[in-house]
Amino acid sequence: xxxxxxxxxxxxxxxxxxxxxxxxxxGASLATSxxxxxxxxxxxxxxxxxxxGANIVVKPRASSLLSEIYDVEDEGAELQQAWLQENELKKxxxxxxxxxxxxxxxxxxxxxxxxxxxxxxxxxxxxHHLSLPTGEELDTGVRxxxxxxxxxxxxxxxxxxxxxxxxxxxxxxxxxxLGIRKGxxxxxxxxxxxxxxxxxxxxxxxxxxxxxxxxxxxxxxxxAGLEGDGTENGKVxxxxxxxxxxxxxxxxxxxxxxxxxLSKADYDTWYCTAYVSAVCYQITExxxxxxxTAVRQVAESEGExxxxxxxxxxxxxxxxxxxxxxxxxxxxxxxxMERSQxxxxxxxIGAHDKAITAVVMAExxxxxxAGMVIGYFAGLGFAQFIGxxxxxxxxxxxxxxxxxVAALISxxxxxxxxxxxxxxxxxxxxxxxxxxxA
Amino acid sequence: xxxxxxxxxxxTASLLxxxxxxxxxxxxxxxxxxxxxxxxxxxxxxxRQMAAQFRSYGANMILMPAEGSCLTEVEAEAAKQLIPESQxxxxxxxxxxxxxxxxxxxxxxxxxxxxxxxxxxxxxxxxEGRYPSGAREVLVGKAVADLVGVKENSKxxxxxxxxxxxxxxxxxxxxxxxPGMVLSGQADGFGMSDxxxxxxxxxxLLTIGDDGTIASLTVDTSGESEGYGRLCSEEDYTAxxxxxxxxxxxxxxxVDALTGATRTSEAVVKAIRNAVPVExxxxxxxxxxxTFTVTGILETGGxxxxxxxxxxxxxxxxxxxxxxxxxMELSVSDTQENLERRAAEITASGHAAARLVxxxxxxxxxxxxxxxxxxxxxxxxxxxxxxxSVSTTMMAVVAERRREIGLRKALGASDGAIxxxxxxxxxxxxxxxxxxxxxxxxxxxxxxxVNVFGSDIQFNFWLLPVTVLVSMAVAALSCLLPVRRAVAIxxxxxxxxx
Numbered sequence: 001x002x003x004x005x006x007x008x009x010x011x012x013x014x015x016x017x018x019x020x021x022x023x024x025x026x027g028a029s030l031a032t033s034x035x036x037x038x039x040x041x042x043x044x045x046x047x048x049x050x051x052x053g054a055n056i057v058v059k060p061r062a063s064s065l066l067s068e069i070y071d072v073e074d075e076g077a078e079l080q081q082a083w084l085q086e087n088e089l090k091k092x093x094x095x096x097x098x099x100x101x102x103x104x105x106x107x108x109x110x111x112x113x114x115x116x117x118x119x120x121x122x123x124x125x126x127x128h129h130l131s132l133p134t135g136e137e138l139d140t141g142v143r144x145x146x147x148x149x150x151x152x153x154x155x156x157x158x159x160x161x162x163x164x165x166x167x168x169x170x171x172x173x174x175x176x177x178l179g180i181r182k183g184x185x186x187x188x189x190x191x192x193x194x195x196x197x198x199x200x201x202x203x204x205x206x207x208x209x210x211x212x213x214x215x216x217x218x219x220x221x222x223x224a225g226l227e228g229d230g231t232e233n234g235k236v237x238x239x240x241x242x243x244x245x246x247x248x249x250x251x252x253x254x255x256x257x258x259x260x261x262l263s264k265a266d267y268d269t270w271y272c273t274a275y276v277s278a279v280c281y282q283i284t285e286x287x288x289x290x291x292x293t294a295v296r297q298v299a300e301s302e303g304e305x306x307x308x309x310x311x312x313x314x315x316x317x318x319x320x321x322x323x324x325x326x327x328x329x330x331x332x333x334x335x336x337m338e339r340s341q342x343x344x345x346x347x348x349i350g351a352h353d354k355a356i357t358a359v360v361m362a363e364x365x366x367x368x369x370a371g372m373v374i375g376y377f378a379g380l381g382f383a384q385f386i387g388x389x390x391x392x393x394x395x396x397x398x399x400x401x402x403x404x405v406a407a408l409i410s411x412x413x414x415x416x417x418x419x420x421x422x423x424x425x426x427x428x429x430x431x432x433x434x435x436x437x438a
Numbered sequence: 439x440x441x442x443x444x445x446x447x448x449x450t451a452s453l454l455x456x457x458x459x460x461x462x463x464x465x466x467x468x469x470x471x472x473x474x475x476x477x478x479x480x481x482x483x484x485x486r487q488m489a490a491q492f493r494s495y496g497a498n499m500i501l502m503p504a505e506g507s508c509l510t511e512v513e514a515e516a517a518k519q520l521i522p523e524s525q526x527x528x529x530x531x532x533x534x535x536x537x538x539x540x541x542x543x544x545x546x547x548x549x550x551x552x553x554x555x556x557x558x559x560x561x562x563x564x565x566e567g568r569y570p571s572g573a574r575e576v577l578v579g580k581a582v583a584d585l586v587g588v589k590e591n592s593k594x595x596x597x598x599x600x601x602x603x604x605x606x607x608x609x610x611x612x613x614x615x616x617p618g619m620v621l622s623g624q625a626d627g628f629g630m631s632d633x634x635x636x637x638x639x640x641x642x643l644l645t646i647g648d649d650g651t652i653a654s655l656t657v658d659t660s661g662e663s664e665g666y667g668r669l670c671s672e673e674d675y676t677a678x679x680x681x682x683x684x685x686x687x688x689x690x691x692x693v694d695a696l697t698g699a700t701r702t703s704e705a706v707v708k709a710i711r712n713a714v715p716v717e718x719x720x721x722x723x724x725x726x727x728x729t730f731t732v733t734g735i736l737e738t739g740g741x742x743x744x745x746x747x748x749x750x751x752x753x754x755x756x757x758x759x760x761x762x763x764x765x766m767e768l769s770v771s772d773t774q775e776n777l778e779r780r781a782a783e784i785t786a787s788g789h790a791a792a793r794l795v796x797x798x799x800x801x802x803x804x805x806x807x808x809x810x811x812x813x814x815x816x817x818x819x820x821x822x823x824x825x826x827s828v829s830t831t832m833m834a835v836v837a838e839r840r841r842e843i844g845l846r847k848a849l850g851a852s853d854g855a856i857x858x859x860x861x862x863x864x865x866x867x868x869x870x871x872x873x874x875x876x877x878x879x880x881x882x883x884x885x886x887x888v889n890v891f892g893s894d895i896q897f898n899f900w901l902l903p904v905t906v907l908v909s910m911a912v913a914a915l916s917c918l919l920p921v922r923r924a925v926a927i928x929x930x931x932x933x934x935x936x
Contacts, residue, residue, distance in 0.1 A: 016834070023830045030823045037816065048808050051801040052495065057739060148800035206796025293739040300562040301494040308491050309809060311890045312484070313816075316477065319882055320820045323473045327466060327827040331834055334462045338838040382819050390811045 006362050016335060017367045023331045024371030024409060025378060027324035031405045032379025034317040037386055039398050041313045042306055044391045046244050049305065050102055051147045054240035055298040056280055060084050061289045083226070083235035084290055086217070091286040092241065093132050100244040100274050103144045106217060106236035110224035112188040114213070115178050121168075121188065121213045123220020123236075126157040142214075145240055146205065155182070155201020159216055166219070167200040171210035175202045188213070190223025241283065241292070245276040247303030252277050256294075325408065329416025332364060336420035343421070348429040357421050361414070368413045376405060445859065463835045464871050467909050470828035471875020475905045476882035477817040482898055483883070484813050487891040488806060489771050493527045497559045497767035498798040499781060501790040509763045509790055511750075517789035518768065521780055527769040528558025533753055534764050537596040537746065540660060540727075542586050546579075548596070548746040550753025553577070559769040563742070566590065567734030573752060576730040579743035583735045594730045596746070597660075598756045599638055600624065600723035613715055615684070619646040622722035623713030627662050628701035640670070640705040641724040642713060644684070651681050657706055658725050667702035675703075684710050728756050766790070774803045829916030836860065837920040844929040853925045857918065864917035865910050872909030876902050 060082035084106070092104055108123045125141035132138070143156060157167050168188075170180050180186060184199045197219065204210065221227040221234040228234045248256075255262055255270040256277035262270060270278055276299045280292035336343075339360070346356050380397060387395035501517050503509040511531065518529050533550040553569040567590035570577055576596075578588055588594050600622075620643070627640040638661025647653030657671040669675060675696055679687070687693050687707050695703035716722045730752070736742060754760035770777060777794055784792035843856055880897060887895035 016837070019830050019834055019837075023827050026823045026827045026830075030820060033819060034816070037812075041812070045805075045809070048805045049801075051804050053797065053801075147804075148796045150796070204796070206794060206800075295739040296562040296564060297496055297560075297738065297740060299739070300564075301492070301496075304494050305488075305491055305805075308488070308890050312480075312813070312886065315882075315886045315889065316480065316813075316816060316820070319473060319476060320824070323469050323820075323824050324827070326469050327824070327831065330462050330466050330469075331827075331831045334459065334831060334834045334838070337459065337462075338834065386812070386815045386819065389815055390808055 005359050021367045021371035024368045025375035027328045028372045028375025029379035030320050030324045032376050033382035034320050035401045036383040038313045038317045040395045042310050045309050049302045052298045053145050054242045055295050056241040058239040058290050058292045061291050086234045086236050087232050088287050095282040097274050097279050102242045103140050104241040105142045107238045108236045110220050112190045112223050121220050123217040128159050149203045149205045151203035157200050166197045168197045169214040170202050171212050172204045173210040192225035193222045243279050246274045247306050325412040329412045332416035333420045336417050340424045343424045344429040353425045364417050372409050466828050466831040467871025468874040470824050471872045471905050471909045472878040473824045475876040475879025479883035481813050481817045483896050492802045493769050494561045495798050497769050498795050499768040501766040501792050504791050510761050513789045514766045517784045520784050525771050528555045530555040530559040530767045531763045532765050540597050546582050546746050550750040559767050564737040565734040570733045574730050575733045577734050577736050577747040578732050579745045580737045581743040588732050592732045597727040599725050617648045620716045621713035622724050623709040625705040625708035627705040628667050640709050642709040643722050643724045652679050655679050662702050666699045670702045670706050726756050774799050832916035833920050836917050840924045843924040848929040860917045860921045864914040868910030868913030872906035876905040
């Protein structure tokens with residue numbers, strides 16, 4: 001009998017029920033999309049902030065201060081006695097947070113004579129292909145670490161292209177001074193080799209790189225005799241790493257001072273969270289005789305902006321959730337009150353309060369469930385729309401959203417209908433049917 | 439009772455009698471209006487607030503000396519004035535020189551700057567200790583501190599060596615020797631070739647007496663060998679120069695060389711003959727040593743760690759030259775196009791050459807654009823969903839009154855009159871709910887602004903009428919639809935409830 005009544009109500013009053021289902025679907029889709037976007041916004045914005053370049057710099061432990069203070073002159077390469085090994089770069093992808101390491105590139109700055117002038121030559125990876133011992137393949141280099149450079153696509157060196165090992169990129173200021181243009185052939189005379197290279201492109205970086213020549217790592221190493229024996233055995237003076245990190249908190253700051261002073265539990269928490277200090281520590285563990293430091297200009301600001309964006313999204317989400325909740329419970333209350341005559345009639349013909357409540361609640365909850373299911377998928381659609389439009393990538397769908405949305409919708413539906421049903425039941429059926437009150 | 443009075447009475451009566459239902463409708467509109475006013479206020483103000491946050495990446499514009507001149511504090515100040523004060527977060531002047539720690543035989547780049555401004559332009563600087571606030575205080579980069587082993591509160595003795603004649607390009611010019619004149623000069627000495635690092639010339643500082651000869655002489659041979667060349671600065675040796683004409687000195691002829699330090703003696707004579715008058719207001723070209731107190735250690739993870747920072751006044755004291763800057767870093771809160779325009783204006787003004795820090799400006803434009811798009815889309819989605827939800831609630835509330843409509847129609851009310859009445863009710867609710875919601879929305883926006891950005895929000899007062907109008911429109915539209923349907927049906931059917 002109960003089911004018949006419910007079915008009857010649902011079928012007969014389908015237009016009213018549709019309205020309820022629609023509102024609940026709207027609320028559910030709002031909640032679903034906002035919570036999903038909110039949970040993923042940190043990762044997405046973090047990706048975007050990678051535009052600022054590397055947030056970790058790895059240097060040899062005993063590097064000398066002098067090479068950085070004096071602009072590297074002809075003895076520049078000799079001043080620095082400590083080096084990092086090029087073949088160890090692969091190990092960066094073996095640390096605990098390897099997945100968070102987006103890009104990295106080695107650097108070596110040597111000096112060479114071009115047209116009678118000594119110029120700094122920076123050797124690095126542009127778009128280097130790496131095959132990891134784990135079987136993973138990846139491309140990495142400064143292409144993504146120098147996103148602010150003004151250089152056309154075809155001006156970038158790509159090591160995977162034929163003949164790229166004899167190509168260089170020249171900073172705009174230097175190109176002007178030396179009268180070099182794109183496509184020119186330049187003779188570089190280094191300490192231990194003389195190399196003729198083609199200018200692939202001229203770039204405008206807006207910083208000191210404008211006065212440098214950038215070349216593939218092997219070329220720069222060969223100029224100064226740092227290539228070592230065999231392939232990828234050369235020496236590098238620093239490594240820039242761009243990693244996705246979690247904004248620092250108190251624990252991370254304490255750990256950065258001295259990780260060994262932490263308690264075991266704290267140490268584990270710290271080590272297994274992608275704090276920039278933890279990532280630095282893990283890099284130091286795998287690269288022999290190295291010091292990895294966070295570039296505060298990037299790391300600190302990143303944390304600041306991430307925190308703000310997340311908080312902003314949380315507050316906006318909270319407002320829309322409150323709005324959705326009030327909207328749903330409002331409508332449910334309205335729809336219950338609209339049926340006061342029906343409820344009065346049921347009571348007048350002898351139905352128990354409990355039975356009436358059960359019937360009305362069941363109707364509404366079934367409608368809510370239908371609305372919720374539709375709303376959830378519509379919400380995923382909205383979330384993906386936002387993700388694609390803003391970040392050009394899909395929003396990660398978190399299953400945890402389903403119980404949250406379900407609980408929220410059920411709660412506001414019950415909270416919106418139960419008091420209204422109670423109120424109507426308390427009234428005298430005659431009054432209700434007469435329609436003079438409520 | 440005229441028609442209008444009756445109309446008003448019907449609206450107010452319906453609102454008063456059907457309190458709970460009207461409350462639901464009002465609440466629903468108010469929620470919609472709150473979300474509209476709140477989110478739009480946040481959306482409009484977010485770019486400004488976020489842009490201010492992005493200034494934590496540091497300076498985005500750099501002033502350098504204009505073509506063919508040098509950057510003085512006056513010129514930098516004049517250039518700075520071209521940027522509206524409200525957009526200027528900070529402007530830190532920098533002057534770089536190399537300073538030595540003679541004992542440790544180390545040379546570092548030192549920067550003279552303004553510490554108040556540095557904290558604004560480079561908020562990512564981390565100082566163990568505190569920033570210098572008084573005279574003779576320095577902030578030391580971590581790499582320098584580790585190298586020479588200084589800590590907070592240690593003393594640090596720094597020496598400035600004047601640039602050599604080849605570097606400055608100032609060869610001794612023809613000048614008239616007058617009584618009371620102060621002269622300074624330098625010449626390459628024997629050096630400390632065995633130890634190699636702090637090879638420094640020999641410096642002299644002398645005054646001319648009333649008779650046009652040397653009245654006093656100070657010789658700085660700190661770069662020479664201990665026990666040999668350095669003896670040339672002792673009075674035993676320098677006494678012989680007093681009362682001599684600087685243009686007639688000739689080693690071996692009228693001046694004695696010090697045994698075991700012939701090369702240094704030669705250098706002293708050469709330095710005196712090379713000496714030039716010290717210009718008014720400038721320090722003589724002899725080494726200057728000042729002992730500083732380290733107030734803090736600077737950590738940045740960047741090349742700033744290789745430097746020593748002091749106030750511009752201290753920099754002027756140690757180099758004897760004030761009012762010179764190498765560059766000024768500006769942190770300006772503005773869009774990239776505006777920054778480019780300002781930079782061009784400054785360069786055109788001739789006070790300084792301005793250029794943008796591409797790394798900061800380009801990345802900021804990219805990231806800020808995304809954030810703005812994010813808030814825009816989120817606002818749009820939330821608004822559309824909320825407005826639809828508001829109108830469904832309104833529709834439900836109005837649909838409930840089908841019987842009433844039928845009854846009125848049966849009693850002879852015209853369709854138009856019924857529509858007008860409901861429309862009036864809807865507009866009234868919309869206005870009230872809109873006002874309420876706008877107030878609540880502004881409160882929400884302020885809460886967001888204070889919590890997220892720690893500053894007050896800028897209210898857009900045009901948003902108040904917009905919110906009220908939109909609320910009224912949504913309320914009226916969602917009233918009209920069900921009323922139209924109810925009016926269209928035969929009253930008998932409506933009253934029967936079919």
